[in-house]
Amino acid sequence: MTGHREAMRTPGDTILSVEGLSVGFGRGTARVAALRDVSFTLGRGRTLALVGESGSGKSVTSLALMGLLPPSGRILSGRLDFRTPDGRVTDLARLDGAGFRALRGPGISMIFQEPMSSLNPLFTIGDQIGEMLLLHQDLRAAERRRRVIEMLELVEIPGAAARVDAYPHELSGGMRQRVMIAMGLICRPALLIADEPTTALDVTIQAQILDLMRRLQKELGMSILFITHDMGVVAEMADDVAVMYAGAVVEQAGVLDLFDRTRHPYTRGLLASIPREGLGPDDRLVPIPGSVPPLSALPPGCAFAPRCPHARPACREPVSLEPKAPGHLSACIFDFAGEAA
Amino acid sequence: MTGPLLQVRNLTKRFHTPAGTVHAVEDVSFDIPRGSIMGLVGESGSGKTTLGRALLRLIQPTSGQIRFDGTDIAALGAEEMRQMRRRMQIIFQDPMSSLNPRLKVGDLIAEGLRAFGIGSRTDRRDRVAALLEEVGLSADHMNRWPHAFSGGQRQRIGIARALALEPEFIVADESVSALDVSIQAQVLNLLLELRDRRNLTMLFIAHDLSVVNYLCDRVAVLYLGRMMEIGPTDRVHRASAHPYTRALTSAIPQPDPRAARNRQLLQGDIPSPLAPPSGCVFRTRCPHAAPGCEAGAPQARTISAHHQSYCKRTEELYGH
Numbered sequence: 292m293t294g295h296r297e298a299m300r301t302p303g304d305t306i307l308s309v310e311g312l313s314v315g316f317g318r319g320t321a322r323v324a325a326l327r328d329v330s331f332t333l334g335r336g337r338t339l340a341l342v343g344e345s346g347s348g349k350s351v352t353s354l355a356l357m358g359l360l361p362p363s364g365r366i367l368s369g370r371l372d373f374r375t376p377d378g379r380v381t382d383l384a385r386l387d388g389a390g391f392r393a394l395r396g397p398g399i400s401m402i403f404q405e406p407m408s409s410l411n412p413l414f415t416i417g418d419q420i421g422e423m424l425l426l427h428q429d430l431r432a433a434e435r436r437r438r439v440i441e442m443l444e445l446v447e448i449p450g451a452a453a454r455v456d457a458y459p460h461e462l463s464g465g466m467r468q469r470v471m472i473a474m475g476l477i478c479r480p481a482l483l484i485a486d487e488p489t490t491a492l493d494v495t496i497q498a499q500i501l502d503l504m505r506r507l508q509k510e511l512g513m514s515i516l517f518i519t520h521d522m523g524v525v526a527e528m529a530d531d532v533a534v535m536y537a538g539a540v541v542e543q544a545g546v547l548d549l550f551d552r553t554r555h556p557y558t559r560g561l562l563a564s565i566p567r568e569g570l571g572p573d574d575r576l577v578p579i580p581g582s583v584p585p586l587s588a589l590p591p592g593c594a595f596a597p598r599c600p601h602a603r604p605a606c607r608e609p610v611s612l613e614p615k616a617p618g619h620l621s622a623c624i625f626d627f628a629g630e631a632a
Numbered sequence: 633m634t635g636p637l638l639q640v641r642n643l644t645k646r647f648h649t650p651a652g653t654v655h656a657v658e659d660v661s662f663d664i665p666r667g668s669i670m671g672l673v674g675e676s677g678s679g680k681t682t683l684g685r686a687l688l689r690l691i692q693p694t695s696g697q698i699r700f701d702g703t704d705i706a707a708l709g710a711e712e713m714r715q716m717r718r719r720m721q722i723i724f725q726d727p728m729s730s731l732n733p734r735l736k737v738g739d740l741i742a743e744g745l746r747a748f749g750i751g752s753r754t755d756r757r758d759r760v761a762a763l764l765e766e767v768g769l770s771a772d773h774m775n776r777w778p779h780a781f782s783g784g785q786r787q788r789i790g791i792a793r794a795l796a797l798e799p800e801f802i803v804a805d806e807s808v809s810a811l812d813v814s815i816q817a818q819v820l821n822l823l824l825e826l827r828d829r830r831n832l833t834m835l836f837i838a839h840d841l842s843v844v845n846y847l848c849d850r851v852a853v854l855y856l857g858r859m860m861e862i863g864p865t866d867r868v869h870r871a872s873a874h875p876y877t878r879a880l881t882s883a884i885p886q887p888d889p890r891a892a893r894n895r896q897l898l899q900g901d902i903p904s905p906l907a908p909p910s911g912c913v914f915r916t917r918c919p920h921a922a923p924g925c926e927a928g929a930p931q932a933r934t935i936s937a938h939h940q941s942y943c944k945r946t947e948e949l950y951g952h
Contacts, residue, residue: 344812345783463901464676493675493839495898498883502897520812523842523885527893546889564817565887566846572866575824576846578817582782 305374306482306514307333307356312369312384314348314355323586325351325364329540330612331533333482335374338508338515340525340546343535344561346583349518352535353484356383356516357401358391373399376481396427396478402471404487409471410459416443416470417455423477442473445510446503465496472503479511486518501527522565526550534558537594538586540612544619554621557595593623601625635702636663637801637833638687643696645679645686652906656682658857659929660696664850666800667831669823671848671865673841673880677905679857680837684803687835688720689713700801718748721794725806727786731778737764737789738774744797763792767822784815791822795830805837820847842884845869850938853877856905856913858929863939873933873941873950876914912944920949 314326326348333339341349354360356371371383375398386394395401403409411419420439424430430438436455443451446469459467468488475483485504489497501524508515517528525532526546533543534555542555553559560579570576581598584590590597596606605624612622641661647654657679664670674680685691687698689705698706705716724730731740741763742756751759761771767788778786787807794802804823808816824847826832838844844851845865852862853876861874872878879896898917903909909916915925925944932940933947943949 344814465901493902494841494883495675495879496901497885498895498897501885502895521885522813522887526887526889526891527885529889550887550889561814562887564814566817566820566842567887568891570846575821576817578821579814580818582784582815583812 304335305332306335307374307516308370308372309352309356310370310372312352312355312371313367314351314360314364315367316361316364324367324589325538325586326355327539328611329369329535329538331540331543333514333516334531335514336508336512337530338517338528339531339533340517340519340529341533341535342519342522342525344520344583346537346586347535348538349520349535350486351538353401353486353516353518356484357395357399358383358386358388359401373482392426396423397480399482399484400475400478400480401484401486402468402475402488404490407459407464407467410467412459415456415458416462416473420470420474420477423474427478438477439473442477443470445476445507446470446473448473464492465499468492468496468500469503472500472507476507476511476513480513482514482516483508484516484518487520488517489524490519490521497524504528522562534561537583537589539594539622540620541595541622542620543612548616548619552616552619554615554619554627555595555623556599556601556625556627559627560598560600601627637666637701638664638835639697639699640687641697641699643683643686643698644694645682645691646694649906654905655857655908656905657686657693658908660854660857660859661932662852662859662862664801664833664835666833667827668849669827669834669836669847671844671851672835672837672854673839673844673851674854675839675880675902677856677902678854679905680839680854681805682857683854684722684805684835684837688717688722688803690722718744718797719799720801720803721797721799722803722805723787723790723794723807725809727783727790728778731786731789731793733778735778736774737776737778737781740778740789741774741793741796743793748797750797759796760792763795766795766826767792768818782815783811784818787811787819788822791819791826795826798830799832801833801835803835803837806839807836808843809838809840816843823847840884841869841880853880856903856908858913859932859942860914861939861941861943863935864937867936867939871950873935873939873946874943875918875920875945875949879919912942920945 310330312326312329315322315324317323343349355366366384369384372380373383374380417439421435424435440451440455448454448469489500529546532546532549533540536557542558563577579598592607593610596602610622610624612620615621615626643657643660645657647656672680686693693706697704738760741760745756760774764771764773769788808819836848848865851865851868853860855876860876861868879898882895900917903916911926911928912930915921930942930944932942934940
């Protein structure tokens with residue numbers, strides 16, 4: 292695990308590079324910026340965790356990447372460079388509907404938090420997984436069914452040959468999430484976007500699914516953009532981490548660096564808020580005071596400043612994500628490092 | 633008064649449905665000492681919410697006793713129960729759906745006081761102002777509508793409302809689960825302050841074991857409506873005497889990328905509470921299941937003071 296996490300990366304190995312992505316919702320003066328100048332890169336075969344609390348913009352980012360922004364939302368600026376399996380670089384921000392349809396499946400695929408609301412209750416799971424193949428590959432029905440069963444076995448659904456004809460309501464929550472993963476992986480995507488895939492699951496089932504995703508990533512060699520609010524899941528799954536707050540990335544680093552040398556005051560506050568091993572009976576969590584400002588009323592400069600214990604008048608000036616150490620970026624005018632959070 | 637505030641004995645709740653009988657809570661017994669927080673953890677279908685509501689008689693138990701300060705409330709008549717309700721309150725998971733959107737915050741908090749005819753209008757106003765400040769809001773918030781508040785603030789309103797009648801006992805049902813972690817920590821610390829300041833007794837229901845380990849003095853672990861293990865939090869967390877608790881603890885992702893993952897992955901899914909396995913209900917997923925586990929429900933085995941495990945193989949597995 293450790294060797295894999297520390298694997299060196301060269302620029303040619305980047306599968307996804309997001310640069311200066313801004314997304315707005317609504318029109319004219321009522322427009323709200325949901326994403327402000329978001330940048331990050333994802334290396335081939337690696338897992339990048341996009342972590343943040345409600346309203347941080349992590350899900351909007353994934354929807355923009357999939358071309359699934361709701362009608363009220365639009366990309367205002369930025370590049371979303373995706374390296375397709377055949378080696379070409381496509382800017383997803385400029386892709387039209389037909390372009391996305393060709394890319395979804397074999398290029399990029401997505402799994403969601405709520406398997407029950409993403410599966411159609413009227414079709415068998417075999418039909419729904421097979422539909423992906425129908426759209427992207429020219430196969431005979433028998434061959435399609437064989438591939439679907441093979442996929443169900445890969446995601447460890449017991450009795451796959453019989454379950455292929457089951458309807459979603461006949462399966463447990465954990466099994467439905469496995470079906471979602473099978474659907475996401477059937478076309479062997481180069482990039483999998485997983486949006487809180489285990490948040491709705493019980494913790495013992497979550498452990499199974501995380502274990503499965505780690506194994507499948509190794510076997511299929513895919514890259515994963517893993518969206519979560521849970522720093523425990525980040526520590527377990529990620530090679531690299533981008534922390535989002537109020538529509539912007541505030542820190543990005545390798546996972547060990549992020550936890551060992553946390554630089555941004557928001558990330559430090561987040562870690563100090565989590566009940567973790569090693570707290571004594573009289574130790575208290577240190578919450579971040581206040582709450583996230585509404586996107587329609589962000590303060591000037593650093594959006595975290597009103598809740599930040601280190602805020603100074605200078606924090607009212609614009610701040611951008613900058614390298615503070617090799618591979619470690621932070622959007623803070625101060626440079627906290629070296630001490631544990 | 634000494635002795636536990638709450639004593640639950642052999643509490644059982646079954647729901648009869650067209651599909652069969654749901655064994656939601658089966659033969660559960662425990663005490664909650666005064667001024668302490670008992671955590672109740674379990675996954676979906678463990679019966680933790682049903683148990684919490686049965687304790688307040690929001691659901692009528694099928695059988696068993698609930699002694700609150702010495703009185704068996706399972707046997708109380710309607711008016712006696714109404715009087716008892718002043719002393720026991722509940723805080724829900726989703727403050728938005730449990731706060732009436734048509735009442736201003738001040739009226740919401742004063743509702744219980746009005747229902748019991750406590751104080752004049754002015755007295756009640758003063759009381760509401762003090763309560764708002766106690767939970768970290770400000771007195772002028774009483775004239776605003778619930779929708780104007782963030783999730784964390786709404787949960788504080790829910791807590792102020794529960795405190796209005798000066799209850800001795802509070803059931804908090806997944807009260808921080810819907811909150812972002814930075815806000816969750818604020819509310820957890822508030823609950824600890826209230827326990828200490830008011831000597832409150834609490835049942836804290838949660839699926840998140842790390843939150844329970846932080847907040848609670850004791851913890852009870854439920855699985856499919858049955859008690860698996862109960863004891864002081866530190867004992868159950870670090871020296872668990874039950875295979876289910878151990879699996880649950882090891883399944884929590886730790887916010888530490890260097891943490892060793894010697895995880896005990898549980899196979900399969902939680903069985904349906906319509907058809908729980910015979911004997912120990914956990915045996916179908918237990919890595920240590922052996923012949924004998926299917927025969928007869930395991931009885932409590934005392935490990936140390938207040939620490940009990942409901943596993944027939946406890947001695948053999950963990951040397952107790």
